[in-house]
Amino acid sequence: MSADDHHDHHNPPFWQKYIFSTDHKMIGLQYGLTALLFLLFGFFLMMMMRWSIAYPQEPVPSWMSWVFTDEWKARWLTAGKVEGETYNMFGAMHGTIMVFLGVVPLGFGAFGNYVTPLQIGAPDMAFPKLNCASYWLYAVGGIMMCGSFFLESGSAKSGWTNYPPLSSFADSQHPNQFFTGQTQWLLGLVFLISSSLLGSVNFITTIINLRCKGMTWMRLPFLVWAMLVTAFLLLLAFPPLEVAGIMQLVDRSFGSSFFQPTGLYTDAGAADYAGGGSPLLYQHLFWFLGHPEVYVLLLPSIACVAEIIPTNTRKPLWGYKSMVYAVITLGFLSFIVWAHHMYLTGMGSSVSTFFQVTTVLISVPSVVIITAMLISLWGGSIRFTMPMMWACAFLPMFGIGGLTGLPLAFNLVDLHLHDTYYVIGHFHYVVAPGILFGLFAGIYYWYPKMYGRYMNKTLGHLHFWPSLIFINLVFFPMLLQGMAGFHRRWYNGGDGYLVSEDSANVFGQTVREWIGLNQLMSVSVFCLAAAQIPFIINLFTAWKTGKKVENDNPWDATTLEWATPTPPGHGNFTFDVAVYRGPYEYSRPDIEEDFYPQWKEPVEATSSDLDDGIKPKSDH
Amino acid sequence: MADSPEAIKKSVKLYRFIGLLLFIFTGITVAVATIPALDFGGHGFDAYDAVIGLCIATFKASLVAVIFMHLNHEKKAIYWIFFGALFFGVALILLFALAFMDPITFDALLPKGVGE
Amino acid sequence: MEIPYIVNARKDTGLNNSKIAIWLFLASEVMLFGGLFSSYIFLRIYADYPWPERVLPVLPGLVNTFILIASSVTVVFAWASLKLRKWGAFKGYMSFTILCAAVFMVLKGFEYKAKLTHQSIQYNDWTNIEGHLHPEDHGHGGNFYVVNANEINFDLGSYYDPYLDEITARIGDKKATAAKDVVLNVFEDDKLIQKPLIKAGDVIDLEGDDETEGSLRYILAKAKQSFIETRMHNEQVRESAGRQSWKNVKSNEGGRFNAVRDLTQYDQAKKDAVNEENSLILEREDFGTIVANTSLFKIKVDNALIKIKPSWGRMSSPKEGEDTTISLLDKTAIVGVAGDSGMEIDVDAVDHRHLVMKARDRKYSQEKIDGMIEDWYANLGDSEGAAQIRKLWGAHKQWRSLFAAKLKEDYDLDEDDQPNRVPTDLDMYRITWKQMVAYKELDYNVTSLEEVKENEPGMIAGFTGANHKKFHDSFPLLNVARHDVKFESVFSPKMNNYYAIYFTITGLHGLHVIGGALVLAYYLFFGRKMYLANPEWLANRVEVGGLFWHFVDLVWIFAFPIFYLM
Structure with missing residues (x-):
């Protein structure tokens, strides 16, 4: 008998319903909205960077620079132009925001929270209050990180990876170390890690213990499997980063030298450190998280697409079981590939061979998943609904992202490509047109469940087509530039190499051949930004004006979230929920309709249908 | 139990x-x-x-x-969680050791005169 | 709505929610401490300095281990009592557990305090001495950069109030004059009005706050505001001139420039734009003009003795009597003649191992290394403390040869006629505080190992380290000149990575102890209601809290040997 019973009334006050809500759906929406705001902010930082790359000599145009106060401009811009340090600030925060504050909260926080309990037939998460704490820790961490833009020191500026010793010395000239961008970044990170720790514990417990009657492991929708693996990655991979963060905090606040080697000099002379530490240690700890983090970004997005494809092809997901095993393998392997980010740290052949092998190995389960989804399209009667458009775009875009990664796995090729725009192009193909398209698909797909209305289709197409075109114009040239040797951290896009026509610098000639693409990419970025306007309008207007859904299951889908009222109330299900079959029973010849929902009681109960899932697995 | x-x-x-x-x-x-x-x-x-x-x-x-x-x-699920974490925890420590097994970097790091 | 399986176990998994959750949480904790312990291994293997092995006093760690084990036992007893429905026994065992946690933290506090008040100084030749610094009020004790200042430069963009307070408090005669005229720029309706603030030679009041006219803080605040406003004005001028110039250049030369098509044209455009920008600014019509702006504010003081904590900045030349500048982190510069920045320290350990390690790296012969160590003693000067420390070294050399002989006798020679056991570098090159006490008792003449053993203080007298109260006379007093110092620190994370990882792991462990104790205390004080509602519920919760508590014990089981015994 829960002591919380007296909280369980139906009209909680505003702050309890919308601010400190413990309902997984409201928390999911909070995560989603906050993450979208952060994505927008991260996108804006990137536009500033792209301006500086393409037009390094020209002041930032007023339609972007109006955001800043005069005082901020006076401190960080020079004659209206973005200079190196400011660019570094934008670069570091763009990466941080997109990874930690944008994509993960949107994929794992928003869709995970909203959809997972519904799909397994649970009334809520196992620990609703922890869930609320998890969101607020995330919000506080995010605000701490972004708030540092207004500090005297500016925000963190050593890249999103924050490699020491660069980051250890960043802002070290400030007397009050606490109020510097780098320290705030690290503290914010500790908050975010605590948030994801609480979140992942909650998710795994929910999935293990709160599955409804009949929901056996192999009847879980793929999304739930993906969320389970993601949660395990967060649970086990984040602590080493927390260690790195704490150690860097100790370095900064107490002057220890965990990551400071002996004999460091700065412009002011010998650094006041005992020395004897190792920057490599940081890199190991960082990338121990860093690589699983890639799959934390990716899996929720793949999960959304894997839900959308069967619904819109009206046929089962091809190779559901092999996808499940692949995603588990993927999660496992992602822990032992991290050093492929560190080929250039001077590691020798034996170690790099090991990581090269595991890195190539991990492409096998990824390809299994993507191939299964491709084959799922085969022979389907595809409905090109808005979510399906995005899902279809996801497949080739993610394919490009994945395939361009293969050369980077080989350390010989990586010698040439490391830290060039090729790397940027590769992982942005994975994250932007890949992962983000999958998440857009998810938004269009579950919006009718969240608000009882469809998103507008015209605005949807206005969003989709320009996005698809311009995002490729942004990222494909990067691959070309990268192969020509463009370094990823040039704040002026290589302008400094354009000395004169007959420059003796051979590299200057190469830069000259490819620098023109900068302007193409930057203009495409601005167009891409414009293409998001229909989406923003759509997101907020469809809530009131969108076409109403005809019933609780508008897409004729089979998974449990469509068995709830629209939008689902507190406690989710209005009937005693039980599951009788696998998640993707579409177009079964023995059933009249082309979909056979998991919750629909069979006309003639067979013994296998009635498996109550409470029995140990070995019993059937 | x-x-x-x-x-x-x-x-x-x-x-x-x-x-x-x-x-x-x-x-x-x-x-x-x-x-x-x-x-x-x-x-x-x-x-x-x-x-x-x-x-x-x-x-x-x-x-x-x-x-x-x-x-x-204990129940099976606990064993999965515990031994999973133990495996990765040990892997975390061992794979750092792997980084030391490297002939190039490790020799350069040793104090002069050791391992010669 | 009710969440299922809060108390009762789900049939197929056999577990309630909290049990799964705590194990998942512990899995994450395993990775956290796994990361920390592997960092320990990494740092120890990579260490290019002598790792301080077996330097911590063992007794506090041992007592704490016993305390944690005891609390681990009582927490399962508390759980068992609940299972047997014995509320009174539960209260007793749980109270004892929480008491253990409190005693653990108090002992930890004593250990930390002993370290944070213990100073280490590394000489330029890598010799380390450890000891207690004399406090600041004790003549020229403390740890300061000392300068007889003539002028102080403040940076208007970044000066930091606590530093300013410290500096003004240190200026004894409270007299300062402005070094230059200062004129404020005020922008009213985009028009520049210049108001004189202070003239060169004007006396500045060092004590008033930023409301008191004529005080230093008032002048700095005004000048800072003027500096920032001028900077804003200049940026606005340059930004709009920059925009206009590119517009002009583009319309003059037709569209945007593409470096791929025509590099010369692009180059020309860049130059044109800069020229255009400059001429636009000079024309002053639409954009206003650039206003001269400085971030420096300089005052003159009359030979004021200023002491600055070393962590606040750097001193360019610390040798007494030389011209020097102390540059603080907030870019304040104190210019003057260096005073005596030496540190008075009661030495309780001398350690040459770092020197020996560096010398061996350079393949120096043993004779040369011994010579270097003797040089260090020879260069200590002729104070009383220096003489005492030389006597200590003489005694230690006697002791170590006796010790080597004993090892040879006890453990014999191997087949190559080499001794089976030899003294370690720790025995050879480090004089510990216990040895110092014993050598002094023996009047610096060591004739047998047993005598030394007998005269060394026991575990209790040195519970948290060198006991300066009881054995004050055994520890020589040195005045270490600042320019002899390579690196100095208290025994904090800064000193070396051994202490850094020690503080990080034990600190995080301590936070876990506090967190666990709070949760257990919650069950103790607020669990009655839960117990009355459903005793099994509280038993489950206590089991979960207990699991966490055992994990905390488990971490300590590893932390104790690796920090105290290895």
Whole structure:
């Protein structure tokens, strides 16, 4: 008998319903909205960077620079132009925001929270209050990180990876170390890690213990499997980063030298450190998280697409079981590939061979998943609904992202490509047109469940087509530039190499051949930004004006979230929920309709249908 | 599962005994580190002492995990979680060691004169 | 709505929610401490300095280990009592557990305090001495950069109030004059009005706050505001001129420039734009003009003795009597003649191992290394403390040869006629505080090892380290000149990575102890209601809290030997 019973009334006050809500759906929406705001902010930082790359000599145009106060401009811009340090600030925060504050909260926080309990037939998460704490820790961490833009020191500026010793010395000239961008970044990170720790514990417990009657492991929708693996990655991979963060905090606040080697000099002379530490240690700890983090970004997005494809092809997901095993393998392997980010740290052949092998190995389960989804399209009667458009775009875009990664796995090729725009192009193909398209698909797909209305289709197409075109114009040239040797951290896009026509610098000639693409990419970025306007309008207007859904299951889908009222109330299900079959029973010849929902009681109960899932697995 | 009062009473005795064992082995680990007559290997701290100290610590930790944390009779899911974490935890430590096995970097890091 | 399986176990998994959750949480904790312990291994293997092995006093760690084990036992007893429905016994065992946690933290506090008040100084030749610094009020004790200042430069963009307070408090005669005229720029309706603030030679009041006219803080605040406003104005001028110039250049030369098509044209455009920008600014019509702006504010003081904590900045030349500048982190510069920045320290350990390690790296012969060590003693000067420390070294050399002989006798020679056991570098090159006490008792003449053993203080007298109260006379007093110092620190994370990882792991462990104790205390004080509602519920919760508590014990089981015994 829960002591919380007296909280369980139906009209909680505003702050309890919308601010400190413990309902997984409201928390999911909070995560989603906050993450979208952060994505927008991260996108804006990137536009500033792209301006500086393409037009390094020209002041930032007023339609972007109006955001800043005069005082901020006076401190960080020079004659209206973005200079190196400011660019570094934008670069570091763009990466941080997109990874930690944008994509993960949107994929794992928003869709995970909203959809997972519904799909397994649970009334809520196992620990609703922890869930609320998890969101607020995330919000506080995010605000701490972004708030540092207004500090005297500016925000963190050593890249999103924050490699020491660069980051250890960043802002070290400030007397009050606490109020510097780098320290705030690290503290914010500790908050975010605590948030994801609480979140992942909650998710795994929910999935293990709160599955409804009949929901056996192999009847879980793929999304739930993906969320389970993601949660395990967060649970086990984040602590080493927390260690790195704490150690860097100790370095900064107490002057220890965990990551400071002996004999460091700065412009002011010998650094006041005992020395004897190792920057490599940081890199190991960082990338121990860093690589699983890639799959934390990716899996929720793949999960959304894997839900959308069967619904819109009206046929089962091809190779559901092999996808499940692949995603588990993927999660496992992602822990032992991290050093492929560190080929250039001077590691020798034996170690790099090991990581090269595991890195190539991990492409096998990824390809299994993507191939299964491709084959799922085969022979389907595809409905090109808005979510399906995005899902279809996801497949080739993610394919490009994945395939361009293969050369980077080989350390010989990586010698040439490391830290060039090729790397940027590769992982942005994975994250932007890949992962983000999958998440857009998810938004269009579950919006009718969240608000009882469809998103507008015209605005949807206005969003989709320009996005698809311009995002490729942004990222494909990067691959070309990268192969020509463009370094990823040039704040002026290589302008400094354009000395004169007959420059003796051979590299200057190469830069000259490819620098023109900068302007193409930057203009495409601005167009891409414009293409998001229909989406923003759509997101907020469809809530009131969108076409109403005809019933609780508008897409004729089979998974449990469509068995709830629209939008689902507190406690989710209005009937005693039980599951009788696998998640993707579409177009079964023995059933009249082309979909056979998991919750629909069979006309003639067979013994296998009635498996109550409470029995140990070995019993059937 | 030790849920009946009799079983609990019985296991309380076991807990007392394990507690005693832990005290004794703490004493042993200090003794081998501080009493010269019990010093294994060469004089002073060396690899032998590290191995012995860590073995005793591991033994003590196992007692705590198995008896106090009830890992001797736990559900399957807990074993999955526990051994999964243990595997990755150990992998985390071992793979750092792998980084040292590298002939190029590690030799350069050793103090001059060692390993030549 | 009710969440299922809060108390009762789900049939197929056999577990309630909290049990799964705590194990998942512990899995994450395993990775956290796994990361920390592997960092320890990494740092120890990579260490290019002598790792301080077996330097911590063992007794506090040992007592704490016993305390944690005891609390681990009582927490399962508390759980068993609940299972047997004995509320009174539960209260007793749980209170004892929480008491253990409190005693553990108090002992930890004593250990930390002993370290944070213990100073280490590394000489330029890598010799380390450890000891207690004399406090600041004790003549020229403390740890300061000392300068007889003539002028102080403040940076208007970044000066930091606590530093300013410290500096003004240190200026004894409270007299300062402005070094230059300062004129404020005020922008009203985009028009520049210049108001004189202070003239060169004007006396500045060092004590008033930023409301008191004529005080230093008032002047700095005004000048800072003027500096920032001028900077804003200049940026606005340059930004709009920059925009206009590119517009002009583009319309003059037709569209945007593409470096791929015509590099010369692009180059020309860049130059044109800069020229255009400059001429636009000079024309002053639409954009206003650039206003001269400085971030420096300089005052003159009359030979004021100023002491600055070393962590606040750097001193360019610390040798007494030389011209020097102390540059603080907030870019304040104190210019003057260096005073005596030496540190008075009661030495309780001398350690040459780092020197020996560096010398061996350079393949120096043993004779040369011994010579270097003797040089260090020879260069200590002729104070009383220096003489005492030389006597200590003489005694230690006697002791170590006796010790080597004993090892040879006890453990014999191996087949290559080399001794089976030899003294370690720790025995050879470090004089510990216990040895110092014993050598002094023996009047610096060591004739047998047993005598030394007998005269060394026991575990209790040195519970948290060198006992300066009881054995004050055994510890020589040195005045270490600042320019002899390579690196100095208290025994904090800064000193070296051994202490850094020690503080990080034990600190995080301490936080876990506090967190666990709070949760257990919650069950103790607020669990009655839960117990009355459903005793099994509280038993489950206590089991979960207990699991965490055992994990905390488990971490300590590893932390104790690796920090105290290895």
